[in-house]
Amino acid sequence: MPELPEVETVARDLRPRIVGATIVAVRVSWPRTLRDADPPAFAAAVAGRRIVAVGRRAKLVVIELDDDRALTIHLKMTGQLFVVDRAAPDDPYVRLVLEFGDGRDLRFRDIRKFGRVGVHARDAQTGRLVESGPFFPRLGPEPLDPAFTIAHFRRLMRGRRGRLKPLLLDQSFIAGIGNIYADEALFEARLHPLRSVSSLRPADERRLYRSIRTILGEAVERRGSSIDDYTAPDGDGSMQERLVAYQRTGEPCVRCGRPIRRLVVGGRATHFCSWCQRLPAIDRIAVAAVLRRAAEARRGLAGHRDPAASAERTRRAAATRRAQARATVGSIH
DNA sequence: CAACCGACCTGTTCGC
């Protein structure tokens, strides 16, 4: 589920609650939640350790311990972290619990069981996570880091060949962007998701760089987008109110009024305005086949329903589900 | 290297 802004919010909410806490025991109800699927080894590694810092890298929550190690937690689609009193009622979707010496629990709840928790080495000198090893993916730079400049961005783009949307989702290119913010950044930059990277001119690259930072920055300020199962320990974000492309199929584009269109790119739903995010001539031919196939697929879906109404239904259902998730979490300090 | 596919999971919605 969560992308960079949501994970950042979770880390910030967790920090004041768990820094200083000592882990005295571990409960694992779904062993595969652990990246090495070995609960006894995990318990032995963390028992007695004190938490000294909480941060984020890409979409990972990083919990640093008072030895040379850190826990990384990837929430994937439906993971949630919250702190409750040990006596708080159990929940069938809680997969892993860190029990603290002060009577509280850090609980990891994850309906779809995609989330993963790993133990990683930490550089004793710098306190930074060692970003290597069998379970650690190659991660690109942090887009909101001040060190991530337009020059840096240009250098990364050089030599890349594919299309924009898959590139933005590639965590080894830039870390932390997911499906929502990829669509929003491309809309903001007025770039078509199927635009070829090699066709970008300097002005296009500048707009893309700026839109990525603007969208992610605002999303962090707004505590992320609360959609479906995502909610943070200190409550919902509000970025969902500002999304203008994602899940807006059929609704009028906020810039030109033409309907937002939906395509599947790399297996992911992709939302854009085909007027504001036009393809240059070079790309049109290459992309024509993709668009034709999408049109055929749409026609194939008999009983063509109203896409805007459908999107609205989807959002309402999502809000309901989120309310249930929130009620379940019921986090305390 | 780039893109696509099925896996991994569960819950919800929609068409029939």
Next chain:
DNA sequence: TGCGAACAGGTCGGTT
């Protein structure tokens, strides 16, 4: 009312 298919914000490994 019930049933199956499609879909959901992420990533991985194996193919093409």
